[in-house]
Amino acid sequence: MRSIAFFAGVVTTVAQQVYIPIDGPSSRPQCAANLTYANVTPAYSFRDFSFTQTETLRTATSIPAPTTSSNYAPPYASLSFLVPDLTTTQWGNWDPSVTASPMDLDDPYGNASWSALWTRIPIVNFTRGIYSSTVQPTAIPTSELVLPPPEYFTPSDCYYFPSEFMLGVSSSAVQIEGAIADEGRSPAYTDFFNALSSTSAPDFVTNENYYLYKQDIERIASMGVKYYSFSVPWSRILPFVLEGTPVNKQALDHYDDLVDFILEKGMLPTITLIHTDAPMLFYNNISDLSTTPGGIGYIDGGFQRSYKNQSFEDAFVNYGKVLMTHFADRVPIWFTFNEPLLGARNGKSIDAVLKSHARLAHFYREEINGTGKISMKLNDNFGVPRDPKDSVDVEAANHFNSFQLATFGNPIFLGLDYPDSYKMTVSDYVQLTAGDLAYINGTADFLGIDPYTATVITPPPNGTIEDCARNSSHPLWPYCVAQSTSTSTGWDIGYRSQSYVYITPTYFRTYLNYLWNTFxxxxxxxxxGFPVFTEAEKELSDQLFDSPRSWYYQSFLSEGLKAIWLDGVKLIGAFAWSFADNWEFGDYDAHFGIQTVNRTTQERRYKKSFFDFVDFVESRRQKVV
Structure with a gap:
């Protein structure tokens, strides 16, 4: 049961779910029409026995080769005037064990200057992977594409996804590419996690996707997935980061080939411009990378910084223009930022994100004349009130959600100012003028959200939300609510994963309603996605048969179907995180992937959940008439 209050065009959720006290076992409403067996005695008898079970052999359906191509903007040759005076060059590979030094000392953008970027901060135990050039793909054998046996209990919904529903898988460069110092890439924020902590595993190799991308695309296409979402490292395209510095020709060629190969396999690419990998040039030294509390997010994404009098905002917009002019003709969907709240340190950070996103959206639509879509990816593990009948808990949940979502969503989707939850908390927030709001409003074509799980919310145990919001040293700042996994019944909110994710499908439908009716x-x-508990410690066969991850995807998607058909929510796509186990920011043991990765051989294997994720959607997709 839900009730909604409307204030100044913004929907505020008053109650998400009401717990109804009922004694006894669960009812079975699906059986109400058939009571044949309710009050009769079963008849027992002997008969001849024989094995009667059958094994059904099904294989995944690959994406068919395209017969036509689509263009979403003019090609680079027609757009180059929008990024004038671009020069391209190439750099080598950096390796601290090599004693020879580049000799082009007079070139401010030469190999000597590029190598110096890598020596600014020491990297410990630097290693390379087993590949040093692009690996040509091989076809996936049919034996790998056989669907696993179905679960006994499966979703019982009878709804269908619209024919154009986007089925995709996601990734990010820093978590899969490796080759961090190869072919001109310069240092990024996440390359130095291991320098901050002796327990962090580095990202030097990860999945070696930089060289194995064609095989990865071959595997994804063979499973019938239409969309592949990836990010491009700013520091690989522009090693010296700023406008006016050379563009890396090898990087342009690499991603040009990646986009073309995705299209060749019948899939569609979506590009994220920045995914937790701001260039290191925006940081003065390693102490800037501290993860100690004090900012809005738990990392410093660099959004508020400048380098050589060029702001992050201006440099990022230039980088976005370079990428868009080169690839917008073939890429239908663009994301400017991934979960920017988590990388924001202050009000200036939020301001830089909003305005650089808006500038690139206007550039894409009005100067490139792109016909694709643009958005950003927001984060929020949906806050639900511990007691939905308690107005104080409901107020706390609304505060928690609006801080994370409406801070970006109000200006972008509604043309409204920041929510009070943000303004009362971030004292240095940059005021948005009427002109700012008019410029930012409508700069996203859809709301991108990463809704991994739900969390139970109550007010601070001591004091009020307002008291906490005024005190940045408060242990609950900046959200200023208590987060828990325990519901008012005493049970945990759901089945627990290796990390913070709990299987919370019933809240997913509520969340979709909140997003749709608010923004x-x-x-x-x-x-x-869902990292199965202790999966890294299991035998390979047990990793592959990952039923809890299948339950997660199928139950969430089933609730998504109910939101579409019963609640009128316009849900238009879903991307699984991630297409393979990867580097989860210092850790390889939190397995979010729907494929395993052998860390020695880099061999990939499909997990059961990959088949179930795809089959759930495709078995329920409406046919084009």
Missing amino acids: KSPIVITEF
Whole structure:
């Protein structure tokens, strides 16, 4: 049961779910029409026995080769005037064990200057992977594409996804590419996690996707997935980061080939411009990378910084223009930022994100004349009130959600100012003028959200939300609510994963209703996934048969179907995180992937959940008439 209050065009959820006290076992409403067996005695008898079970052999359906191609903007040759005076060059590979030094000392952008970027901060135990050039793909054998046996209990919904529903898988460069110092890439924020902590595993190799991308695309296409979402490292395209510095020709060629190969396999690419990998040039030294509390997010994404009098905002917009002019003709969907709240340190950070996103959206639509879509990916593990009948808990949940979502969603989707939850908390927030709001409003074509799980919310145990919001040293700042996994019944909110994710499908439908009715925008689930508990410690066969992950995807998607058909929510796509186990920011043991990765051989294997994720959607997709 839900009730909604409307204030100044913004929907505020008053109650998400009411717990109804009922004694006794669960009812079975699906059986109400058939009571044949309710009050009769079973008849027992002997008969001849024989094995009667059958094994059904099904294989995944690959994406068919395209027969036509689509263009979403003019090609680079027609757009180059929008990024004038670009020069391209090439750099080598950096390796601290090599004693020879580049000799082009007079070139401010030469190999000597590029190598110096890598020596600014020491990297410990640097290693390379087993590949040093692009690996040509091989066809996936049919034996790998056989669907696993179905679960006994499966979703019982009878709804269908619209024919154009986007089925995709997600990734990010820093978590899969490796080759961090190869072919001109310069240092990024996440390359130095291991320098901050002796327990962090580095990202030097990860999945070696930089060289194995064609095989990865071959595997994804063979499973019938239409969309592949990836990010491009700013520091690989522009090693010296700023406008006016050379563009890396090898990087342009690499991603040009990646986009073309995705299209060749019948899939569609979506590009994220930045995914937790701001260039290191925006940081003065390693102490800037501290993860100690004090900012809005738990990392410093660099959004508020400048380098050589060029702001992050201006440099990022230039980088976005370079990428868009080169690839917008073939890429239908663009994301400017991934979960920007988590990388924001202050009000200036939020301001830089909003305005650089808006500038690139206007550039894409009005100067490139792109016909594709643009958005950003927001984060929020949906806050639900511990007691939905308690107005104080409901107020706390609304505060928690609006801080994370409406801070970006109000200006972008509604043309409204920041929510009070943000303004009361971030004292240095940059005021948005009427002109700012008019410019930012409508700069996203859909709401991208990463809704991994739900969390139970109550007010601070001591004091009020307002008291906490005024005190940045408060242990609950900046959200200023207590987060828990325990519901008012005493049970945990759901089945627990290796990390913070709990299986919470019933809240997913509620969440979709909240997003749709608050921001009035179509919704794309840009990431969602589940790291099975202790999966890294299991035998390979047990990793592959990952039923809890299948339950997660199928139950969430089933609730998504109910939101579409019963609640009128416009949910238009879902992207699984991630297409393979990867580097989870210092850790390889939190397995979010729907494929395993052998860390020695880099061999991939499909997990059961990959088949179940795809089959759930495709078995329920409406046919084009």
